[in-house]
Structures are given as C-alpha cells and as structure tokens.
Amino acid sequence: MLLTITTTRPPATDLGFLLHKHPDRVQSFGVSAGTAHVFYPEASADRCTAALLLEVDPVALVRGPGEGITNYVNDRPYAASSLFAVALKDVFRTALTGRCEALPALAATAIPLEIRVPALRCTGGAELAGRVFGPLGWTVSAAAVPLEPASWGDSAYVDLRLTGVVRLADALNHLYVLLPVLDDAKHYWVSTDEVDKLVRAGAGWLAGHPEKGLISSRYLAHRRQLTTAALARLAEADDIDPADLDNAVPEEEASADEAPSPDETSPDETSPDEAPTAGEAELAPAEPERALPLAGLRRAAVLGVLRESGARSVGDFGCGDGALTAALVREATFARVVATDVSARALQQTARRLRLDRMPEASRARLELFQSSLTYRDDRLGGLDAAVLMEVIEHVDPDRVGALERAVFGFAAPGTVVVTTPNREHNAEYGMPEGALRHRDHRFEWDRAEFRDWATRVAGAHGYAVRFAGVGAESAAGAPTQLAVFTRLERPGAAA
C-alpha cells in the first residue's frame, strides 16, 4: 500500500525537515504489520514528493495473534486501512505532532500539498471521500477502480487525490483518522488501544466536522465486531460472508461507558434500551422506523395485549436483543418469562441488556433464557399462558413457516399468541421502492390480506380465535406493523 505526499512550496525539499526524513535517503522501519519504507521519488526545489510504502507480510498477518476471522486473501497488503494508519503514525510520529525544531514556522504554516492514495476502500461510495475531506480544506478527486472482469462494474476502491493548502501535521492527522473511516472495515487487524488512539487524534478538528457522527460511529460500531466463531466457520464452508449468517440481531453499538473517546466523539445515539431490534436494523433506505418510535409502540401494544389477557407466564419467542424481554421482566405480574432465540448472539445481547449476572434473585428466578428454535418442537416452550412472536415470522423461509405453526400453535400451544409482522403495503409510505424489504434477512413481508389469510387459517387449524390490530400511524395503506392476537378455544369435551 502506498501514500505519496507532494509539496510545491519552494524550497520543496523542506518537506524532508517537516517529515523528519531526509529526501536523499531510503529508510525502512519495522512496524507491526510488516516493513514501512520511506523514499522520495522527486526532490527538487520546486516539487518534492515523499512516498510511504508499506510491505505487509500476508502470512504473518493471518498467523499473528490477531483475533477474529482472518483470511490469506485480503486487501490489507494493497489498500490503505487502519493497519496503514498505524504504520503512518509509527513512521511520522513527530510530524504528526507538528513539532519541527529545524523549521518551526514552516511546520505551523499551511502549505500547498498534493496527496495520493492509489487504493483506498471507500465504503459508502466515492462521494463520501469528498464529504469527509472536503470540509477540512481539501479538493478531492476519488476515481473508482474497476473490478475484473469489467462486467462486474466498479470495486469499492478509489484512487484518492487530495489537493489543498494545509498544515502538514494536520494533513497527516486527517489521513490517520479518515483513511480507516472511509475503509470502514472491522478492525481485526489492529489492537483495541490503537483504535482508541485513532479516535483521540481527531481532537481539535473532529468536533466541528459536519460528518462527525458518521466518523465516530464507524469506529465505535466495529470495535468489538466478532462474529461467533462457529457460525463464521459454517459461513466459510458455504462461501458466504459470515455477516450474512450471523445477522439475527443488528450489530451492537458500543455503549457510552465502554467508549474511551472524549465527549465530542461519543455516539449520538438513542440509549441501548431504545436501540432498534432485528426488525428495523437495516431499514432501507431512509430508516423510516428510526424516525418513528415504532419499536416502542410495538412493545407497548404487545404488553397491552398481554396484560389484558391476564397471562402470568409469557414466552418471548425470538427475543432478538431482548428489548421486549426486558419490559416483561420489569412487570411483576408476569411471574414466569421464557425468552428464547435461535441466535447465540441474540441470547448474548439479551443477557447483556438485562445485566443477567447482576439481576436481583427474585427477578432472575422469573426469567428463563435459552436457545430454542421455532422450527423444532421444544417441550420447554409448553404450558405458557401467552407467547409473543414479535417481528419473527418474516425471518422464516416461507416453506418452513408450516413447521413454525406446528411447533408454536400445535405443540407449545400457549393460551394466547401475539404475532407482529411488517405490513408491506406501508413500505411505500417510507419511500421504499416496490418489492424492497425492510430488512435484509426478511424472507417475505405480508400485506394485510396475506397476513389475515395466514392467521385465519392457522387459527382454524389449531383451535384458536384470532383478532387483528395495527401498530403505528394508520394511513390508507394501513399501519406500519400488523398485529394478530390468537386466543385458544376450549375444545369440546376438553377438561375444564
């Protein structure tokens, strides 16, 4: 991976003083990822270019102590990333601080600079490079690099060129912080404390940056992103991105007390309690549900139904990140709460949200949290007064919904079943294109008629009565969320 920095301010070779690297020498430095070389392809009074070339050792990268999923086939040897940022800091440590004993005035002066990063992964589109570097005084050119074969279109990489009149130390700090931001890869490759340093380097200019929210959240979102290892191996066995397999719940935002960053970089997010659940994590395209407190309305509607049913024992089947579970545990009338999910990550998040290890004994005794699957019969789910499938059924393949029906309505057979699911007709209200689904993992979304047909058939087949309601603002297209309440009928001859 390569970075070149050029100045045309005569005498241009003063760049060597600012960088603390002599223009006529070729220097090499051992850094954690491999070897960094600094040399000057050009060094005249009019124009001087310094090049930083990082030779990554691809074998050591995989075999090193790094955690998480590693792969011999990766872009780290070629593209600028957090790994490169760390090397940049190691090699130009003093220059980054802006200290230059030889030419202190020059170090404090904005000078004309041209910077080129020929391979930078720019997640979110080339224009994002303009959005993050532009406000800092740079003229930005980001040309997309094509994939091979060419019929596959452009890659996510750009050939980045920045021109501007900027103090050199500021320029280096911009690169140090923003190259990994644009790359937006999970920071498998660098240690956690390095990530913390990256964040701190923004002090002084990040606070006023219009993209401050994006910049800080991209760091924090990926700090601890470790896909469950066993699942990752299954993904790998089947040529799938692990993230596509381990997507039952959205990635966790780092909570405020974990973030090491100064105030100005703390996530400008809702509290964890209001974090979106699986249903709305990837709402496309304008995240409409984020704007409405739909998740909260939905929970309130479900809780209302449960209270009204008089249920004492309640199941939260497919509990996701545990937002509903937490609400159920808060209400002492629910003497027994059975929360299940098939995703190990969801169970972890629920346990963390509920602070399971610190829960008072009386509450803890009311809660059972374990892995289960709604396409298998599980006797542990039997005998409940009520059960909730909140934004769950649309995550099941259509030809497996029959198994879910049998497992839930046939075998578990709670007295009351509450099912919520998106109303597809409402998607147009969010400006979503025809046929788009609200979440990548949704296998289908029903319109109101489809939901009614399904629910009515299931109720009839398993001896339930069913009624319907909507959650959220009603429009001609109905409410955004549809809700069905199934009530088990006493069958003729059944023992009272």
Added chain:
Amino acid sequence: MTAGGVTRELGIPELSLVVLVGVSGAGKSTFARAHFKPTEVISSDFCRGVVADDENDQSASADAFDVLHYIAGKRLAAGRLTVVDATNVQPEARAPLVQLAREHDVLPVAIVFDLPASVCVTRNAARPDRDFGSHVIRRQRSQLRASLRNLSREGFRAVHVLRSEAEVASAVITRTRLYNDLRHESGPFDVIGDVHGCRAELESLLASLGYVLSADPAGRPVHAAHPAGRRAVFLGDLVDRGPDTPGVLRLVMGMVAAGTALCVAGNHEDKLLRALRGRNVTVSHGLAESLSQLSAEPESFRAAVIEFLDGLVSHYVLDGGLLVVAHAGLSQRLQGRASGRVRSFCLYGQTTGETDEFGLPVRYPWAEDYRGRAMVLYGHTPVPAAEWVNNTMCLDTGCVFGGSLTALRYPERAVASVPAGRVYYEPARPFAVAAAAAVAAAAPAAPAAVVARREPDVLDIRDVTGPRVIETGYVPRVSIREANAAAALEVMSRFAIDPRWLLYLPPTMSPVATADHDGLLEHPDEAFSAYRADGVRQVVCEEKHMGSRAVVLVCRAPADAVSRFGVPGGGAVWTRTGRPFFGGALMAALLDRTRDAVAAAGLFDELGSPWLLLDAELMPWSAKAGQLLRDQYAAVGAAARAALPAAVSALATAAARGLDVAALADRTRGRLANADAFGAAYQRYCWPVAGLDGVRLAPFAVLASEGAAHAGRPHAWHLSVAARLASADPELFAPTRHVFADTADAASCAAATAWWRELTEAGGEGMVVKPADGLARGQQGIVQPGLKVRGREYLRIIYGPDYTDAANLARLRSRAVGRKRSLALREYALGLEALDRVARGEPLWRVHECVFGVLALESEPVDPRL
C-alpha cells in the same frame, strides 16, 4: 442352605422395586448383601452418611430419604431392579416407595422380616454404633405387626414374609421374567391388525401369507401353521362388530394354543371378558354382535373363550427388544414395564382428554414423538393405509368398516393386505378407504415396493441439541459438542431446507500431506503414498471441479416425493450447509432437467427407485458465490492492481534519481505479477449465466436410492452413471475426467502425476484421489474417502497471491493436516450413517441426527484453508 435343607423361594420380577421391611437389627442389610448386587441396594444408612457424614444421624433422615428416592428413581427409570434397605415399618415410609414404583411403571415387592424382638435387640446391642434402647425396637416391631395385613392394599404386588432366622437363612431369590418379556422370540412374524370378527378375510390373509389352515370335523378352521415356521401375532380386537367373532376366536385360540400365534389383548377383548363374566357393561360398539354370536355356541366354548381372554397379556417385547406389539401402541418409556398405566395405554391408547366432533376421544399422537429403538406395531385406530411413522406402524386398516385386513411381515417390513368383503359395520367417524389401500388390496400377496411413510413435519429439538454421541457403522462413536450443535441449530433453523429433504450433507475433505519440493504445497505423490500406507492399491484420480458443492435429490414424480418424503415438489438441491440452491423457479428447472436426464439414462428403473440422491459440483463458482467473489476475491485483485503499479512507478522514479530501491522494486514487481496471476486464477471459475444457461452440473457419486446406499460401489460405477447423465444432457451435465492408478506402481503414479500437471497447468483446480473400490477399510478402520491435490495456481485463491514466494511457502509448509483428517473422517462416517439409515427406512429423526451432526462438526475449529 439351611440345616433342614428346605429352601424358601421368593419370586421377584426382574424389574421391580424391592422394599425390605423390618425393624432395626432384623438382618435386612446382611440379607441384601447376600442376595443382590451391591449396586442394586440403596440403604437409608448409606444415604444418611452421604448427606451428614454419620450413618446414624437421625436428624438427617429427611435429606437422606430425598437422596434415596432420587437414586431409586434414576435406577428405575433406567430399568434396573432396585432394593430399598430401610426399616420401612411405617405406612408413611412405604407410600412414597409404592408411588415411585408406579411412576416408573415397575412392580413394588415387599420382603418382610418379621423376627422376634429379642433377636433384634441382641443384635443391636452387639453393635456399638446403634445406641438406641430396646424400646425403639419394640415400637418399630409393633408398627411392623400393624402393617403386615395392609401391604397388598398399599399396592405391593408381591409380599414375602420371613418369620424366623431359619426362614431368612433358607430364602432364595428367583428373578422371574415379566409376562410381556418375549425377547427370546425372534420370529419371523406376521403381525396382523384388528380382525373384528372378519373370519373370511382372516382366512384369506393367512392363506396369502403362506399359512396352511386346518379345520375341525364341522369344517371350521381351528388351526393354521406356516411351513417355514413363521408365526402370526394378533394385535387384539379380534372380536365385536363383525360377522363371525366365534369363528375368529376359534382359529386364533387354536393357533395360540399350538404355538403358531401370539395374541395381545385389545380393548374389545377386555370389555367382552367383563360382559361374559356377567359384569355390568354398556353393550355398545359392536359388543352386542359378539354376545349374540357367542350365545349360539356351547357353554364349553364360552368357558374356553373366557379363559383365553383372561390370559391375554397387554403387550409383548420380542426379538431382543427390537419389536413391540400392543393393541393401541406403546411409548418407549412404558415398553417392557408393568403397571395399570401400561395396560391402559396398551388397550386404549393415550388420549388428550378431549373428544372430537363425533364424540370420540381425541388421540394423543404418541407415535409422532416416538424415539424408541424398538419397532412398534399396533392397531386400535383405523387408518386408510398402513404407513411408517417413526418406526411405528398402525395395522388397523378398518376391515370391518369395509377397508382391508393388513399384516406386516417381520423382519422383512413388507405390508400385505386383503380387502374387506363388504362394510360390516358403519363407523362412528367416516372412514376413508385410501387409494393406496385399494391398490395394495388388489394384489394381496405382493408387498408394495415402497411403504408409505409419514414423517412428522416438526422434529424435536432434543433430537439434535446438547452434547451428543452418535453411533455409526464406520466410526463407532462420533461426539458432537454442545457449542457446535448450538451453531448448527442456528444455521439449520434459519437457512436450511426442510429436513424431510435433507438426507445428507457432504463431509469436508482433507488435502494431501504437505509437499516439500517443486515449489508446491500439494503434490500427487503424497496422496499415493498415503493410500499405499493404508493398504489401498487401486485409486482413481478424479478431476476436481471448481464450483459449489450441490447435493441433488430428484424424484421421478411429485407423487413419489409426497409418498416417500412427505413433501410436495419434485426434489431439492442444497449446498454444503443445507441451504437451498438458487431460488424456487431455477431450482425447479434444474430438477426438471436432472429428472429428465436420470429418466433418459434409465436410472430410476435400473436402481428400482423412484428417487435418486446425487453428490455433485455446480459450476460456475460465480453462480452461487458471486457476492463473495466480488466482495473478496475480485476486490483484492482490484486493490492490488490499483496500488502496485503506482508503487512500481514511484520506485522507478526514485531509482532514476539514483536512490537505491532495487530490491524493493524487484519485490514490488513480483507482487504485481502475483496479483495478475491471482486475478487470472479466480476468473477461470467465473462466467456469466442466465437462468440455467451456462450452469453446469458435475455429478460424481450416486449417494442413495430407495433401500440402498451406494458408498460401497466402486467409483468406476459412479463415474459411469455420471457419464450416462452427461450423454443424456450434455449441455447441463459435465463429465468428470479421471484416470486410475496403482499406488504400488511407480510408473502408474508418474503417469497420474503428469495427468495432474497437465490438468492444473491448463487452469484446473486439481484432483481428488479416492480408493477405486469406494469405501475402504485399513488397519485402523475406514480410510479417507478422498484426498485433494490442488494445483499451484488455484492455491493462490486459498493462500493469497504471494504464497508462492519462497519465504511464504516455507512458512505455509508448517500447516498440520491432522485435525482436518480426523474431522473429514468423522463427517464421512456420519454422512454414510445417514444414508444407511435412509436405506433402512429408519425414521427421519434418526437421519436428521446424523445430518445435523455433520453440520455441527463443520463448525469445529479447523484451518479453513485445508
């Protein structure tokens, strides 16, 4: 033995809870030691010691008895005779033990030590740890005396009282087999469903099964025997409703008496017996017919009937425990046990306590939960046609209602039936005679090729989760760790196809040991030497197609799919982790083409199977892995081609200035060349497809067909089948190029190596070397089913563009293949076991257990580059 030489024989059922009753010092523990295994005896003293460090600490008694009851419960649940050594002189001490026996459906037996108080007082005085006074002994003894006459009423099925030291000394325990225990009878049997007085149909069914009937002087059949010694087993409900209950009884009673038949009781026999004994019963459900027909018989016949009915046992366990027969079926937990609950289940079945719209009890579908090892055959509830449900089958096909009379031949598992002459009795609930039953009835003696199965559409989570050990015929015990099962549960539940299709998942495959020459990481020599060491001489080298693994289940017709697998649709195509291949329409099109080719090649007929399971590779790689290719492989290529030329150019400029960057420039140019080679490598396996256009399927093994797993067939056969498919539809099916080699012949190995070089230099992924005979066993069990030898250029996709640099290669050679080998073998064994279970017609949960196990093992940590 005693001085007098008289022994006192105490009969104890083999599976029972033996409660010793006697005062302290009566000699219970000594007696227990003499007559039972130490592990069979649980004493309250021992339990007191366990919980309180003091066997005589009476304050610990409550906890001690908790422990005692817990241990006894575990033993009884496991079917082990258990002896409780405590005083048990008070009814409140015995009641929980009787209750425990009932909970586990075993018989409670009491052995009472009714010895003179003086004997016990003397014995206790001799024991320093027993410091309680003689008043305690006297109190216990009076409690015991008061109990004696109540023991039977308390529920003890046998009570043995020993009244003197001499009697105690002369006692001998005899363990008796339960009436239902006929495990020593191994058949062959013909198990016959509910007859209900349909004598004519019974006679013709027996005749069609090969039995020779004989008649009494009046011409009435009174006996039947099979020349090959087969025996009939009647599932009860011989009587009521039908035209000739006495005739049926006469024949069956004759057969049972002569030992050519066994018979269990049905609910109708139970009620008829009570009616014949003059009890007050409601005469309904066809009882009136029996009573009126029997009233025409002589008193002696009625007496014989009463005796016969009275002697009927409610169920039998046969053939070493592999076969259970009971009128209404029997869940696994109750098999071979004896209690009121067992009898009630056998006679009436389990009901939910509800009734349906016809006023009939709603039956609990116990068979759908059934997980037992024994096949269970039963009747009681008329079904349109006999079908397998979890290794159970209901053989009541409603003969008296105009259906048919059905038998299952055991161990052949073949169904035979004869149609009813007419409707003899109108059922309370409408009875549908299925087309299948009618067809079967048309050819009574010919067993249907494929007996229908009804698999529950929902399997039990306990079939797959938790730590498990799966017995296979190849690796004795394959362990699945709980965490891996949890990962598999997530993937199976969220992404996999219906388990009724998912008969198999392919095992992972190990590469050869690492080569150390020719700049290669993998070389054919290592494969040949590995098999040579395993004693395998003939191997086949098969071209390794680079695409995505696809398992294809194709059915001849949708009806075959419904009948065999219980799922609509003509089959399925799935990936290594059980995900459906392509969307619905494309998968259907692929299946249609496959079906046509299989039919055109004549394979359905040749294999005598309406379905086929194929192991294949689907190409191009980009068809399924397009996203991964774009996001990872092509992306890396793009980054390299953007960065490296810029770096090469910067270095050239610097060199022109006279800077010494020669070595760095050389390395960078080398990296650029490697990156180009990498780009070429992945692009070989990508080409555009539109629908099925451009898609190629390379089958390389026929995994299974009805009744057969084909792992034992030589690869030449599998490859010939693949070749026939390729000639039937050359556009879709790709043949698999291959050569055979002799691992002991250097020239042969060299020729195969040259073939591999040519293949890989032309861009091929590599080859897989397999024992030519298919499944091979060596000194240490089964050998690797295949070893992959991948080409130099292909491995750039695995180890990265620069892996061929000498320094990198040297480090990569330290890879260890041991774990991968072990994993490959365990997954292979599970896969074969799954196919064997399919071939044996075992229930779905047994198949799914293995398939799920393969997925769970796939999540074990192993270097994924291997």
